[in-house]
Amino acid sequence: MTEGANGTPLPPAAPLAGLQSLEERQIIRAILACFFLSGATGLVYEVIWTRMLGLVFGHTVYAVSTVLAAFMGGLAAGSILFGRLADRSRHPVRLYGLLEGGIGLYCLATPALFRLVEGVYLALHRRLDFSPTAFSLLQFLLAFGILLIPTTLMGGTLPILSRFLVREGETLGRRVGGLYALNTFGAVAGAYAAGFHLLPVLGIQRSLWLVVTLNLGIGLLAVLFDGHLGRLRSSEAAWAPERTEAPAPSPP
Numbered sequence: 001m002t003e004g005a006n007g008t009p010l011p012p013a014a015p016l017a018g019l020q021s022l023e024e025r026q027i028i029r030a031i032l033a034c035f036f037l038s039g040a041t042g043l044v045y046e047v048i049w050t051r052m053l054g055l056v057f058g059h060t061v062y063a064v065s066t067v068l069a070a071f072m073g074g075l076a077a078g079s080i081l082f083g084r085l086a087d088r089s090r091h092p093v094r095l096y097g098l099l100e101g102g103i104g105l106y107c108l109a110t111p112a113l114f115r116l117v118e119g120v121y122l123a124l125h126r127r128l129d130f131s132p133t134a135f136s137l138l139q140f141l142l143a144f145g146i147l148l149i150p151t152t153l154m155g156g157t158l159p160i161l162s163r164f165l166v167r168e169g170e171t172l173g174r175r176v177g178g179l180y181a182l183n184t185f186g187a188v189a190g191a192y193a194a195g196f197h198l199l200p201v202l203g204i205q206r207s208l209w210l211v212v213t214l215n216l217g218i219g220l221l222a223v224l225f226d227g228h229l230g231r232l233r234s235s236e237a238a239w240a241p242e243r244t245e246a247p248a249p250s251p252p
Contacts, residue, residue, distance in 0.1 A: 024232055027225050028165070031093060032182060034218045035161055038100055039186025040193065041211045041218075042154050045107055046071060047194035048208055052111065053143055056118055057136075066140050070147035077148070078155020085156075086163035093229065096160045097222025099153050104215030106150045107208070117142040158183065 046067055053063035082099070089095050121138050124130070130138060158179060166175050198207040 024229065027229055031096075031161070031164075031222065031225055032179075034100075034221060035157070035179065036182050036186040036189075037214060038103075038154075038157060038218055039183035040190030041103075041215050042071075043187040043190035044194040044198065044207065044211045045150070047191060047199065048204055048211075049110065049147060051199065051204055052114055056114055056143065057139060062136065062140070066143045067147065069140075070144050071151050071154075073144075074148050074151020074153075075155035078152040078157075079159055081152065082156025083159035086159045089160070089163065091226050091230075092160050092164040094223050094226035096157055096164070097219040097226065099156050099160065099219070100215050100222060101219030103150050103153045104212045104219065106153070107215070108212045110146065110150075111205070111208070113146045114143070117146060 049067050050060070050063050053066055054060045057063050057066070082095075085095070086092055121135070121142055124138065125135055158176075161179055162176050165179065194207065198210065202210065
């Protein structure tokens with residue numbers, strides 16, 4: 001144990017606490033970078049799904065309308081459902097990682113699900129002889145149902161990370177606003193990357209594999225970050241009594 005200028009022993013945890021605080025800040029920055037990337041993947045999925053559904057519907061306007069409706073509905077539903085869950089979660093970063101992993105795994109299956117839906121509505125049309133309006137509505141509802149699940153998971157990421165970052169009411173607006181802006185800037189980058197680079201160079205299938213891999217990687221990193229943060233905070237809590245009980249400097 002080292003001594004101060006007046007010979008008073010210094011608590012050994014002080015340097016360690018500073019190191020842990022720095023490491024915790026670095027982890028939080030990495031989590032924010034992951035949230036930026038998750039916003040980018042969401043818009044890449046939107047562009048990919050629009051292209052896929054354009055082939056299913058045979059009309060781009062119907063495809064765009066379906067994807068936008070699913071995105072808006074899913075984001076709203078995810079905010080409501082996971083906002084309640086976030087308030088009860090003791091590990092919001094881990095929950096965020098699980099959401100990202102779930103998004104990636106489900107989106108990997110969307111091409112097969114679209115093919116399945118196409119067979120279903122064509123079989124129903126042959127049997128029931130729908131009118132054009134009823135047939136379009138059936139196509140919309142089936143495709144909307146498929147996309148509502150991953151978009152609901154996407155909608156849950158903002159309230160989950162807000163629960164992790166916002167510890168006091170005074171910073172609520174600034175921190176939630178910053179998170180939303182970060183995710184939205186990621187969405188802008190994803191839309192640009194998908195339309196101008198990924199799809200022209202890689203095509204639909206490889207672009208999908210790329211963003212699925214990115215989602216799974218984000219999910220894995222978030223789970224690892226959660227475990228590391230837990231160990232850091234447990235270590236800080238273990239050192240806290242020693243810092244509290246350290247003798248006060250004696251007067252000169």
